[in-house]
Amino acid sequence: MFFIDPHIHMVSRTTADYEMLALSGVVAVSEPAFWAGFDRSPAGFMDYFRQLTECEPRRAAQFGIEHYCWICLNPKEAEDLGKAREVLAEIPSFLACPNVLGVGEIGLNKNTPNEAKVFQQHVQLAIEATHGTRNGGKHALILIHTPHLEDKLKGTRMILDMLRDFGSAIDPARVLIDHVEEHTISLVKDAGYWAGMTIYPISKATPARAVDMIELYGAERLCVNAAADWGVSDPLNTHRTMLEAQRRGHKLPELLKVFHNNPAEFFGQNPNFKIKPIDVLQRTHQQ
Ligand SMILES: [Zn+2]
Numbered sequence: 001m002f003f004i005d006p007h008i009h010m011v012s013r014t015t016a017d018y019e020m021l022a023l024s025g026v027v028a029v030s031e032p033a034f035w036a037g038f039d040r041s042p043a044g045f046m047d048y049f050r051q052l053t054e055c056e057p058r059r060a061a062q063f064g065i066e067h068y069c070w071i072c073l074n075p076k077e078a079e080d081l082g083k084a085r086e087v088l089a090e091i092p093s094f095l096a097c098p099n100v101l102g103v104g105e106i107g108l109n110k111n112t113p114n115e116a117k118v119f120q121q122h123v124q125l126a127i128e129a130t131h132g133t134r135n136g137g138k139h140a141l142i143l144i145h146t147p148h149l150e151d152k153l154k155g156t157r158m159i160l161d162m163l164r165d166f167g168s169a170i171d172p173a174r175v176l177i178d179h180v181e182e183h184t185i186s187l188v189k190d191a192g193y194w195a196g197m198t199i200y201p202i203s204k205a206t207p208a209r210a211v212d213m214i215e216l217y218g219a220e221r222l223c224v225n226a227a228a229d230w231g232v233s234d235p236l237n238t239h240r241t242m243l244e245a246q247r248r249g250h251k252l253p254e255l256l257k258v259f260h261n262n263p264a265e266f267f268g269q270n271p272n273f274k275i276k277p278i279d280v281l282q283r284t285h286q287q
Helices: 015-023 042-061 081-095 113-130 149-165 185-190 207-217 237-247 252-267 280-286
Strands: 003-005 026-031 066-071 100-107 141-145 175-178 194-198 222-225
Touching: 003 237, 003 252, 015 026, 015 042, 026 042, 026 252, 042 066, 042 081, 066 081, 081 100, 081 113, 100 113, 100 175, 113 141, 113 149, 149 175, 149 185, 185 194, 185 207, 207 222, 207 237, 222 237, 222 252, 237 252, 252 280
Parallel strands: 003 026, 026 066, 066 100, 100 141, 141 175, 175 194, 194 222
Antiparallel strands: none
16 A cells, blocks of 8 residues: 655654655655744744755655655744745745645634735745746645634634635645544535545544545545644554554545545646556556
8 A cells, every 4th residue: 555645744753754654655745834843033944944845855765755845934923924024035936946846834823814914925925836927836736724623613714715715816626725624624625625634643633533534525635644743643643544444444446545646636736746646456457
């Protein structure tokens, strides 16, 4: 079984984790820009973006894993509009790097007006990059973080409203909205966006709840990730979800779709992403 981990923060993980991911079938990882656990200066962001675009691809390559990433100022630090202005001015040049898939993980944290403003500015950057009115990143996709717990439903609605305001400039098929749960998944999928489910030890979804959602809402435009980072998290929760689906009788074509081909299809809209979906019937015949 081959996996693509669509959301993992490898800057916070050890080299042993890279090896474990490779041993467990992971062929590519996608790393959104996020909060470091402390607020950074604009110069700190430039160093972080270099780490994502230069250092992590080299670390991953030692284990045969392709490393892709996303660039943004995370929502938690978007309250400081001066800092946001400085960081956003530098983003277009990083969107042109060969392992960058787009702008992310943007979104909301506490659903404040400043967070909303910076979210819209990021979306605008992705649109301008995609339409070639700025340098680089001609195929920028968008990866969106939705808030935690009690803020999630309101934040998801705010995000969907803001995206709708961009009208035809936004193609929902080029946007993935992450950390969906039972009360937000259909809002996201019904509007035509991709949805991501995050399997966390302490919040968000569990493997059993994630497989319930696959069964209830279908595997189309749905990805699973562990979003492993510097907190309490586990990169193998994606695999545990696959095992739970297998235990319930889901067959190889559907498992491959959710854990490899769906991310390959979504990310593959940016030509920087090189891994193609696997034709499971062809593989079965070859075996
Ligand atoms: Zn994340």
